Amino acid sequence: xxxxxxxxxxxxxxxxxxxxxxxxxxxxxxxxxxxxxxxxxxxxxxxxxxxxxxxxxxxxxxxxxxxxxxxxxxxxxxxxxxxxxxxxxxxxxxxxxxxxxxxxxxxxxxxxxxxxxxxxxxxxxxxxxxxxxxxxxxxxxxxxxxxxxxxxxxxxxxxxxxxxxxxxxxxxxxxxxxxxxxxxxxxxxxxxxxxxxxxxxxxxxxxxxxxxxxxxxxxxxxxxxxxxxxxxxxxxxxxxxxxxxxxxxxxxxxxxxxxxxxxxxxxxxxxxxxxxxxxxxxxxxxxxxxxxxxxxx
Amino acid sequence: xxxxxxxxxxxxxxxxxxxxxxxxxxxxxxxxxxxxxxxxxxxxxxxxxxxxxxxxxxxxxxxxxxxxxxxxxxxxxxxxxxxxxxxxxxxxxxxxxxxxxxxxxxxxxxxxxxxxxxxxxxxxxxxxxxxxxxxxxxxxxxxxxxxxxxxxxxxxxxxxxxxxxxxxxxxxxxxxxxxxxxxxxxxxxxxxxxxxxxxxxxxxxxxxxxxxxxxxxxxxxxxxxxxxxxxxxxxxxxxxxx
Numbered sequence: 001x002x003x004x005x006x007x008x009x010x011x012x013x014x015x016x017x018x019x020x021x022x023x024x025x026x027x028x029x030x031x032x033x034x035x036x037x038x039x040x041x042x043x044x045x046x047x048x049x050x051x052x053x054x055x056x057x058x059x060x061x062x063x064x065x066x067x068x069x070x071x072x073x074x075x076x077x078x079x080x081x082x083x084x085x086x087x088x089x090x091x092x093x094x095x096x097x098x099x100x101x102x103x104x105x106x107x108x109x110x111x112x113x114x115x116x117x118x119x120x121x122x123x124x125x126x127x128x129x130x131x132x133x134x135x136x137x138x139x140x141x142x143x144x145x146x147x148x149x150x151x152x153x154x155x156x157x158x159x160x161x162x163x164x165x166x167x168x169x170x171x172x173x174x175x176x177x178x179x180x181x182x183x184x185x186x187x188x189x190x191x192x193x194x195x196x197x198x199x200x201x202x203x204x205x206x207x208x209x210x211x212x213x214x215x216x217x218x219x220x221x222x223x224x225x226x227x228x229x230x231x232x233x234x235x236x237x238x239x240x241x242x243x244x245x246x247x248x249x250x251x252x253x254x255x256x257x258x259x260x261x262x263x264x265x266x267x268x269x270x271x272x273x274x275x276x277x278x279x280x281x282x283x284x285x286x287x288x289x290x291x292x293x294x295x296x297x
Numbered sequence: 298x299x300x301x302x303x304x305x306x307x308x309x310x311x312x313x314x315x316x317x318x319x320x321x322x323x324x325x326x327x328x329x330x331x332x333x334x335x336x337x338x339x340x341x342x343x344x345x346x347x348x349x350x351x352x353x354x355x356x357x358x359x360x361x362x363x364x365x366x367x368x369x370x371x372x373x374x375x376x377x378x379x380x381x382x383x384x385x386x387x388x389x390x391x392x393x394x395x396x397x398x399x400x401x402x403x404x405x406x407x408x409x410x411x412x413x414x415x416x417x418x419x420x421x422x423x424x425x426x427x428x429x430x431x432x433x434x435x436x437x438x439x440x441x442x443x444x445x446x447x448x449x450x451x452x453x454x455x456x457x458x459x460x461x462x463x464x465x466x467x468x469x470x471x472x473x474x475x476x477x478x479x480x481x482x483x484x485x486x487x488x489x490x491x492x493x494x495x496x497x498x499x500x501x502x503x504x505x506x507x508x509x510x511x512x513x514x515x516x517x518x519x520x521x522x523x524x525x526x527x528x529x530x531x532x533x534x535x536x537x538x539x
Contacts, residue, residue, distance in 0.1 A: 284407065
């Protein structure tokens with residue numbers, strides 16, 4: 001059993017690693033366009049809007065990240081069993097995960113785009129060459145950080161799950177958080193900057209994504225540049241908070257006190273959400289008048 | 298050959314709780330990612346699994362601490378592990394919904410609103426006039442947020458219950474092979490029930506106030522049958538046949 005101060009230090013380190021992992025995970029899904037917002041990228045060509053946005057939706061983000069992280073952690077575990085240094089073992093494991101991600105990205109993108117030939121959507125080879133290294137690099141950072149904090153949890157804090165299982169579970173969580181938070185920035189805002197700010201996307205505009213960039217034609221690189229300003233960092237914050245709060249309560253408290261501490265955190269978040277809700281209702285106001293008729297002036 | 302019926306019953310109950318919990322979680326699927334529907338912008342299974350598996354990590358930690366301590370593993374310890382799993386899942390889901398909310402409000406610029414009710418059943422706030430044109434609501438209003446928290450509670454308890462019961466059958470809390478087997482089975486049972494519930498929901502649900510929530514009894518029956526089959530397979534593999 002480690003002393004509480006060291007334990008807290010490790011939990012803080014895990015939180016920091018999770019924050020970087022969350023941000024990298026979300027940004028990877030913005031460069032490569034994965035998860036729910038990719039439905040619009042896929043739809044765009046069918047609605048007669050051919051584009052230069054990288055189109056890969058290998059699967060939902062949680063199973064995808066579960067796979068990359070479990071692969072990385074399995075390779076790392078094998079190397080650790082051969083007495084390799086921890087950092088090198090995790091780095092080589094993460095590289096294996098990133099290579100797998102790169103392979104799936106190429107096949108997913110080319111397969112999906114080639115299937116849209118009838119809609120005259122071209123396969124741009126320069127995009128494949130330009131985007132895949134960036135996707136792999138973001139993926140490497142995410143997998144490295146997730147496997148690293150899983151290693152701390154497993155080998156230093158004494159979690160009973162084997163490293164690959166723990167990394168798999170945290171990979172699923174990271175994917176679920178990235179898909180739920182940062183992707184909304186990409187899907188609801190960046191893809192539809194041609195729509196007025198301050199309302200949801202009108203269903204009639206589905207598929208009408210922005211195809212022109214600040215300079216030239218927009219691609220995944222332009223999207224990640226914008227999403228790195230909000231969607232990526234807040235995703236990092238979400239994964240960082242989840243990892244930190246969940247482990248902090250069980251490090252500082254024990255038994256039922258840890259459960260009560262967790263419930264207090266949940267209660268604070270419910271109240272904080274209410275404050276944000278009230279603020280948003282005042283800021284954006286009703287879209288119709290009180291009788292539900294025409295929009296107010 | 299005797300298989301312990303209580304273990305089978307508890308694993309099945311765990312599966313049913315997971316299926317029930319998924320119905321509480323407000324998910325808007327792909328439309329919510331474009332602020333076209335109320336709820337979190339991801340799939341039902343994705344978010345439920347993310348929350349439930351975070352709970353499983355917390356429960357695994359607590360079970361290991363209690364089961365390896367002197368004095369054995371009693372009923373109060375069982376409840377503590379379930380509570381720990383529930384709180385782990387609730388923390389994940391509330392953090393995700395809250396940060397998702399920040400993206401809707403500060404990035405997309407929409408107020409959280411439900412399109413299924415005219416007034417929020419918890420806060421009493423008017424909803425219908427805050428729905429922007431051509432959408433089915435957006436963001437996570439208070440009623441959906443509270444519903445999601447309850448969903449995390451059920452999912453966390455269900456997943457932990459399956460894990461603890463499998464560990465009790467394995468009867469070797471420090472054996473990594475037993476821990477890994479129980480962890481993978483618990484994850485599998487979680488996915489089976491989350492996917493079944495997801496079919497019942499059919500894409501999007503706002504929470505317990507959504508009319509689709511009335512479909513819960515069908516999901517409970519399906520999850521009961523599926524979890525029972527899972528339990529019948531899992532218990533002998535974990536060594537629960539005497």
